[in-house]
Amino acid sequence: MKRARFTEEQIIAVLKEHEAGAKTADLARKHGVSEATIYNWKSKFGGMEVSEAKRLKAVEDENTKLKKLLAEQMLDAAALRELLSKKLVGPAAKRAAVAHLKAVMGLSERRACTIVGADRTMIRYSSSRPPDxxxxxxxxxxxxxxxxxxxxxxxxxxxxxxxxxxxxxxxxxxxxEGLIVRKRRARRKAVGTRAPILVEARPNARWSLDFVHDQFANGRCFRILNIVDDVTKECLGAIPDTSISGRRVARELTTIVAWRGKPSLIVSDNGTELSCNAMLAWCKETDIDWHFIAPGKPMQNGFVESFNGRMRDELLNETLFFDLDDARTKIAAWVADYNGERPHSSLQYLTPAAYAATLTATDARLRNPDQLRRSPVASPAPQGVQNPETLTAAG
Missing domain, CATH: 1.10.10 (Arc Repressor Mutant, subunit A)
Incomplete structure (x- = not known):
């Protein structure tokens, strides 16, 4: 603030001379001020003594300070309202908040850092990390x-x-890069505790069957018969069609058994296609045990239900099917990728085919003690991923 040329004592002395009869023009000429200044002094300090003038000056200074503090508080409140929708967690968020206050409200960097609660060196820091x-x-x-x-x-x-x-x-x-996958909420969750189902750690120990429904681009519905090996997590078959009867299920299982081998047990729900006479006759002819889960308890068939969820999340919800041939082509390609390329989290990020090969090789080494001493159980996994346990109970 510009310093005044005259103190309160000097101004009151000039006014005393004016009251004593001195002319305004003479006083202005004598003290080097204009006549308007003399009249302004008179309106402000007329009739006052020096002590009263000093007291008035102190009150004015105090009011100026209070107004400044009030203005700063209101400015801080307005700045905080600007940041209500921003989460100030981490250096990047604080840098963005400071830049926002400087751009929108015209605050200085020091003031914005005080409001945000950030250090100025952190705000000015620029990363030297390569862009990758x-x-x-x-x-x-x-x-x-x-x-x-x-x-x-x-x-x-x-x-x-x-x-x-x-x-x-x-x-x-x-x-x-903002690549985080949005999680889809499950409709319901299983309640209570469940005991694990112990299965021998080898291929074809147990298969699971279930159906998945979807529709073509024209709105016509179709269904997919999924067959999964519960131990290796391999998809042995994903057969789409507009209608799949019990006889069709028996024919598909016969084809899979011909190249895969017989399973010790097959688990499914109580659907009419899986509990019809054709399926009962097929089980008797092939001498394969068939286990039906309790009605309304899909968690008892959790392996194929998990596979259905992955198929719906990664394929059915992401792909448009135009007709049955198109669906067969796309589903077959996805199943081949699922078995041979897609890392499976429950297998310590091995593919189902690689895990099945590991189990087969381990079973051969267990039968040959000399080979077991010469070779390791499994090849090392990538850094950050642990090796799977070779012989475990599925479930």
């Missing part, structure tokens, strides 16, 4: 190709291609 443009581009391509894959499966796919980065770096880039 090639890795980011490949990560985006994989995520767009497999839109329902999380960062763990994408990490396994990148590691297969020879990418040496660790899983933490992939996760950071995955978040920065």
């Amino acid at each position: 443009a090639v890795l980011r581009g490949r990560l985006r391509d994989l995520a767009h190709e497999r839109r329902r894959f999380g960062y763990r499966r994408l990490f396994v796919l990148l590691r297969r291609e020879g990418e040496p980065s660790g899983i933490n770096r992939i996760y950071r880039l995955y978040r920065e």
Whole structure:
């Protein structure tokens, strides 16, 4: 603030001379001020003594300070209202908040940092980390190709291609690129505790069957018969058709048994296609045990239900089918990718085919003690992913 040329004592002395009879023009000429200034002094300090003038000046200064504090508080409140919709968690969010206050409200960097609660050195920090443009581009391509894959499966796919980065770096880039998969809410959850179903750790120990429904682009419905090996998690068959009878199920199972071998047990629900006379006769002819779950308890057939969920999430909800031939082609391609390329989380991110080969090789080594001493149980997994247990109980 500009310093005044005259103090209160000097102004009151000039006014005393005016009251004593001195002319206004003479006083203005004598003290080097205009006549208007003399009249302004008179309106403000007329009839006052020096002590009263000093007291008035102190009150004015105090009011000026209070107004300034009130203005600052109102400015801070307005700035905080601007940031109500922003979560100030982490340096990046605080940098964005400070930039927003500077751009919208015209605040200084120091003032904005005080309001946000950030250090100015952190706000001014610029990362020297390389941009990783090639890795980011490949990560985006994989995520767009497999839109329902999380960062763990994408990490396994990148590691297969020879990418040496660790899983933490992939996760950071995955978040920065905004590739997080939106979780679909389940309609209901199982209540209570369930005992695990112990199954021998070998292929064909138990199969599971179930149907999945979908529709073509023209609105016509069709269904898919899914057959899954509960131990290796392989999809042995995914047969789409507009109608699948019990005799059709028996024919498809006969075809699969011819190249896969007989299972020890098959589990399914109580659908009419699976509990008809044709299926009962097929079980008697092939001498295969068939177990029906309790009515209304799909959690008892959890392996194929889990597979159905993955199929619906990654294929049916993401693909448009135009006719039956188109559905057969796309479903067959997805099943081949599921068995041979897609990392499976319950198998420690091995593919079902690779895990089945591991079980088969382990079974051969267990039967040959000399070979068991010469070779390891399983090949090492990528960094960040643990090796699967070779012999475990499925369930």
